[in-house]
Amino acid sequence: MGKAKVAFFDFTSCEGCQIELTNYGDAAFLELLNHIEIVEFREAMSERAPSFDIAFIEGSFTREADRERLEDIRKRAAVVIAYGACAATGGVNALKNHQPDYKEAVYGKDAGQPHLDSSKALPISAAIKVDYKVYGCPMDKYELLRIVSHLLHGKTPVIPNYPVCVECKRREVVCRYDDNDHCMGQVARAGCGAICTADGIPCEACRGFVDHPNEEALVKVLKERAGFTDSRAQSKSRMFTANLRSDAK
Amino acid sequence: MNVYFIKDQDFNSFVAKMMESKKVVGPVTKKSKFVFAALEAPEQLRLDYDVTILPPKKEFFPTCQSLMKFQGNHCEGCINPEEKIILGVHFYDVKAIDMTDLLFREKNEDWNYLANREAATIIASNIQNVSSRAFFASVGKEVTPKGHDAFLTKLKSGYLFETLTAKGENLVKFGKFESASDGQKQEARSVNDVPLKKCAEALKHSSKEIAGKVRKSFANESFWNEAAKDCFSCGSCNIVCPTCYCFDVQDDWNLDQASGMRTRYWDGCLTEDFACISLGAGAVENFREHRGERFRHRIMRKAAYLNEKLGGPACVGCGRCSSACTPNIADPVNVINKLMEA
Numbered sequence: 108m109g110k111a112k113v114a115f116f117d118f119t120s121c122e123g124c125q126i127e128l129t130n131y132g133d134a135a136f137l138e139l140l141n142h143i144e145i146v147e148f149r150e151a152m153s154e155r156a157p158s159f160d161i162a163f164i165e166g167s168f169t170r171e172a173d174r175e176r177l178e179d180i181r182k183r184a185a186v187v188i189a190y191g192a193c194a195a196t197g198g199v200n201a202l203k204n205h206q207p208d209y210k211e212a213v214y215g216k217d218a219g220q221p222h223l224d225s226s227k228a229l230p231i232s233a234a235i236k237v238d239y240k241v242y243g244c245p246m247d248k249y250e251l252l253r254i255v256s257h258l259l260h261g262k263t264p265v266i267p268n269y270p271v272c273v274e275c276k277r278r279e280v281v282c283r284y285d286d287n288d289h290c291m292g293q294v295a296r297a298g299c300g301a302i303c304t305a306d307g308i309p310c311e312a313c314r315g316f317v318d319h320p321n322e323e324a325l326v327k328v329l330k331e332r333a334g335f336t337d338s339r340a341q342s343k344s345r346m347f348t349a350n351l352r353s354d355a356k
Numbered sequence: 357m358n359v360y361f362i363k364d365q366d367f368n369s370f371v372a373k374m375m376e377s378k379k380v381v382g383p384v385t386k387k388s389k390f391v392f393a394a395l396e397a398p399e400q401l402r403l404d405y406d407v408t409i410l411p412p413k414k415e416f417f418p419t420c421q422s423l424m425k426f427q428g429n430h431c432e433g434c435i436n437p438e439e440k441i442i443l444g445v446h447f448y449d450v451k452a453i454d455m456t457d458l459l460f461r462e463k464n465e466d467w468n469y470l471a472n473r474e475a476a477t478i479i480a481s482n483i484q485n486v487s488s489r490a491f492f493a494s495v496g497k498e499v500t501p502k503g504h505d506a507f508l509t510k511l512k513s514g515y516l517f518e519t520l521t522a523k524g525e526n527l528v529k530f531g532k533f534e535s536a537s538d539g540q541k542q543e544a545r546s547v548n549d550v551p552l553k554k555c556a557e558a559l560k561h562s563s564k565e566i567a568g569k570v571r572k573s574f575a576n577e578s579f580w581n582e583a584a585k586d587c588f589s590c591g592s593c594n595i596v597c598p599t600c601y602c603f604d605v606q607d608d609w610n611l612d613q614a615s616g617m618r619t620r621y622w623d624g625c626l627t628e629d630f631a632c633i634s635l636g637a638g639a640v641e642n643f644r645e646h647r648g649e650r651f652r653h654r655i656m657r658k659a660a661y662l663n664e665k666l667g668g669p670a671c672v673g674c675g676r677c678s679s680a681c682t683p684n685i686a687d688p689v690n691v692i693n694k695l696m697e698a
Contacts, residue, residue: 135611138611139611141612252611253608256609259609268627268628268629269589269591269624269627269628269629270588270590270591272588272590272591273590273622273627276409276410276596277420277595277621277622278419279391279409279410280409281386281388281389281409282680284682285388285389285679290682292590293588293590293592293682294588317589319628321588321589323586324587324588324683325588327586327683328682328683332682
């Protein structure tokens with residue numbers, strides 16, 4: 108098995124998922140480099156590669172001007188992996204899609220500056236074909252490794268389409284609702300290992316929804332079990348799933 | 357076998373002596389709930405628990421279980437049973453363990469489960485507090501709890517300890533036991549009758565009547581779709597169930613890309629992809645695509661499909677699914693009683 112040529116790219120994001128890559132530690136990262144060759148990575152090198160086996164793309168697609176760059180990456184890549192919530196679903200960036208006045212709210216008197224202009228925050232898949240997604244804010248570095256391993260062996264990676272409740276129950280975590288709290292684990296895509304709920308923090312669905320979330324039941328349960336007002340229950344899931352909700356703009 | 361009595365003041369020393377001999381697993385607190393966990397001190401044991409989040413099945417069939425290590429083309433199984441004593445199992449969980457014993461033994465014997473099961477000594481105990489969702493008194497009355505090694509009953513001034521197997525009898529040496537008197541045996545019978553009268557929920561029909569009606573309701577799509585309207589397909593009802601035994605198997609490579617591990621994980625038929633099967637060439641078919649079909653399937657499995665094999669329903673009335681379901685629709689009592697009246 109020859110080394111797979113890998114390239115990294117970033118779009119609208121906090122670049123936290125790139126930081127997460129550095130959290131593997133030296134030993135794991137150097138072991139990984141026995142199996143992959145990084146041929147393009149703006150943060151770490153100036154070389155450009157004509158083609159690569161896997162392109163990892165971080166960040167969401169928020170400017171029409173980025174389409175050309177994305178199409179160029181797609182042409183050069185055999186496999187495109189959108190990694191991190193912003194690339195996979197639009198992530199928190201997509202919160203602005205529902206708020207036409209976001210620039211005034213965030214930048215005040217500077218809202219008119221031309222460099223602040225952008226379109227809706229969309230997942231990378233809105234611009235180009237994406238083969239695999241690594242969900243999460245930040246993405247789970249071990250899941251990324253698992254996906255790379257599967258691709259190196261010519262296998263299709265399995266990405267969970269069941270909710271966080273499954274992983275939470277497997278860990279025998281006391282349900283947030285039984286602790287007089289709220290949670291969105293019932294509709295959130297698993298794969299994180301229920302790390303937040305195990306720490307006593309409600310799931311915010313940072314990995315997005317499962318394929319067919321029961322949004323009506325979520326609103327009902329947030330109201331009836333967690334005492335949310337109707338408007339809070341209606342908007343609760345928007346933080347990480349604005350583009351996945353049935354009212355996505 | 358034999359019936360013994362041990363005084364309250366001698367009980368913790370009995371538990372401590374067992375802990376010196378092997379790992380002892382029992383109910384302990386986790387926030388406002390209970391879980392089975394390895395005891396670190398006898399005082400942690402909470403035999404007054406109502407129900408645990410997960411059933412004791414996890415001691416034989418861990419939620420994530422390594423099945424096989426591989427290195428290139430060489431592979432090695434991971435069966436490595438640890439001798440342990442599981443203390444404080446309620447009778448409904450004893451019934452469930454007896455069912456999973458049968459299910460993992462029939463046809464292809466599953467030694468990943470059976471080796472752990474055979475290495476365990478099970479001490480059942482009476483139910484001192486009844487969970488608000490339990491209905492064990494009215495479900496599967498024809499199924500007798502069996503397969504445990506001893507039964508412990510809390511009496512006013514101590515515990516009655518009935519040994520049922522050689523494994524159970526072998527524990528007597530760890531405690532200051534005396535032969536139980538007829539009065540103590542009588543007291544234990546009364547104590548064990550109490551929880552049967554304290555279930556807040558009850559099925560209103562026999563297992564046979566229920567199985568017949570449930571099967572006949574298969575085509576009643578509007579009933580199942582309505583029942584599953586608020587279902588998240590979250591699988592919580594499956595994961596907490598003591599008689600569910602489905603699992604998913606995944607292979608993962610280590611960083612060296614030459615060695616790795618095959619692991620199985622508890623799975624649940626309520627989740628959307630559970631019934632997804634490959635048709636080849638990348639095509640997929642989901643034969644229970646809608647949530648109503650998946651909701652129906654669980655009730656069919658629990659109330660009808662396995663009854664002949666198990667001698668009764670594959671439900672023991674622990675009420676874990678009812679408590680775990682956030683929209684409160686999984687309760688078999690509500691679903692079945694409504695169906696029986698439909």
